[in-house]
Amino acid sequence: MNLRHVETLLAIADVGSFAAAAERVGVTQSAVSMQMKALEEELGARLFDRTHRPPVLNDTGHGIVARARELVAAAEAMRVQAAGETLRGRLRLGVIPTAATGLVPDALARLAKRAPDLQLRIESGLSADLLRRVSQGALDAAVVTETARLDRGLIFQPILEEPLVVAAPAGATGTTARALLRRLPFVRFNRRTGVGRVIDAALRQQRIAVAETMELDSIEAILAMVGRGLGVAVVPAGSVVGPVAEAVRTVPFGDPPVTRRVGLIERERAEPSPVRTVLLEELRRAARLPTGPPTS
Secondary structure, three states, rough: OOOHHHHEEEEHHHHOOHHHHHHHHHOHHHHHHHHHHHHHHOOOOOOOOOOOOOOOOOHHHHHHHHHHHHHHHHHHHHHHHHHHHHHHHEEEEEEOOOHHOOOOHHHHHHHHOOOEEEEEEEOEEEEEHHHHHHHHOOOOOEEOOOOOOOOOOOEEEEEEEEEEEEEEEEOOOOOOOOHHHOOOOOEOOOOOHHHHHHHHHHHOOOOOEEEEEEEEEOHHHHHHHHHHHOEEEEEEEOOHHHHHHEEEEEEEEOOOOOOEEEEEEEEOOOOOHHHHHHHHHHHHHHHHHOOOOOOO
């Protein structure tokens, strides 16, 4: 049984359509359709109700999803176990600034314990630049905000979906995101960053006019400005940690909350790298840990 086909089936179950699954696994929608037809032929059963547009999982399809997850998890565990002494060498990893303060350090600390002989080189940058460097082979992988379009030959492995919040000075008046954003000067994330584009699109969609005073690409600088009472910002919830959390308060941004997806970008290969398999495992484990203070 082709494990890639099983992984694609799980992607469809997770995101609900062939088109969205194609984006997640990094292939075309027609390739997803071909994979599912091949899987159905191999199993000797139909997994989808194709009278719906787009096709949806039927009862048989839903029934095998849990077994499929067990199969993929077992295969991943086998790869990690078989790697053993191969968890060494060099890993060149790119990291967006908003993931460099919590998620990535937690994951790399555990990776270092599992692979003490692994040589790590970490570079910070904006998502677009990191994507280009991975595509060119200058980086082995990168932690980035999901982009609407992905260059051919790259795959996006999701790590977490993170809500965005409005961060305001602790003493600021206003109980809603809209009130705070309209009343206070706006400290904007650089629109060339992945999260900056998500924020800009959400502001336009919600028709919130802001009085922009700064545009920065450092999460630390943005939160420092907010903490000093110089304005309000929209930031990933997990970034409001440490001493700065005492100087700001947060409220949800959007209803339902606006989110950004963070994942690991790497070049598509026939066989997965044991090191990157373990890295992805640790990143997803770190993403499940509680981060940041509760919103108020």
